[in-house]
Amino acid sequence: MTLLEVNDLSIRYAVDDGSSVHASDRVNFSVDRGETYGLVGESGCGKTTLAKSLVHLLDDNGYIESGNVWFDGTLPQWTDEHGDAKQSVIDDPDKPVREDGKTDLAALTNSQIRDMRWRDIAIIPQSAMNALNPVYKVGDQIVEAILRHEPETTKAEAHERARDLLERVGIEPDRADDYAHQFSGGMKQRAVIAMAMACSPDLLIADEPTTALDVIIQDRILEELEKLQEEFGVSILVISHDISVMAEICDRMAVMYGGKVMESGRTEDIFGSTANPYTLGLKNSFPTITAADQDLVSIPGTPPTLRDPDPGCRFRDRCPFAIEECHAEHPPMYDVDSAESTGRLQETTDTRAHGSACYRIDELEQLRTDALNEDTWTEQRIESR
């Protein structure tokens, strides 16, 4: 069952010179209950912007330009005794709640979304482990989070839950009385994950949860996330530039570039039947994804600035396969299975389909073969196109 549906979401930042940064441009994806969904791409492609926009935590100059974020849940005051959206709320044209009970988070006010943050959706921001307060005991910070969002809980119950949560993420419950500086980097990250789970949210957003940790600790954090998911049935939206981390933990993912989704689908399809030049390039540059006998090759050039971008494909200046069409308009999402079986391009809006925004997916075999050749990714080759 779908927990989150992001439809055509465009987010911009207003900047001093009067232009705007198109950080997310008509993005579509959906997250099922109990699923781990990944947003992957190089730094600056809009992953963090998207995540923050879902819970209205954008920087002051950021705003949702258009689109919807349908979430299977609603404000506590809009629910009936079974926890479903009241019919009177659904019928009220001033309330952004659909017939199926889903609420458009994008249409809520900041104070309304505050009632859903933590309880329904918790976000672990980038570098979250540095956000633990140094002057409070770690356990007390979890207790405070519980009491703030569930005032009916007693202090003793909250303490018990905090200890239990720490234990679930592999930290001795007695360490609840320690301060953050007494924790290692990996422990701090796990404590932040425990805190995010304090109110049993339906969706946990984890922005670069393993960056800045060494490889062994990274693996443990990923295991903890998987364990929590099994125990609580929470859906996880995970964000990372590291496609190998994503390969390990995600059920499905969207590969982003320049504020656009370039390819999306099930993890095995993204890696097993890669269908976009950007994903092919990204795969080449990560050691654990690349075949053992293949050299690592990075994509030459840098991502675009996204200030009032022209309408062409966002990736075309770095794409070795760009053709004239790519300069005119960014490609729509095409259904990969259909292109592979019929050789024809068929647009898709189905977020469950394996989709790719590329005009050349009817020549996938050739693209995949060429992408393995290091010479394909030289600057001269790309500039000559």
Ligand SMILES: Nc1ncnc2c1ncn2[C@@H]1O[C@H](COP(=O)(O)OP(=O)(O)OP(=O)(O)O)[C@@H](O)[C@H]1O
């Ligand atoms: N407050 C802001 N004002 C203007 N532009 C911004 C602002 N915040 C982010 N951007 C721009 O928006 C684009 C997307 O940035 P975002 O941080 O969402 O990307 P990201 O993929 O999460 O990268 P990273 O992993 O480095 O955070 C980038 O071009 C970035 O420079």
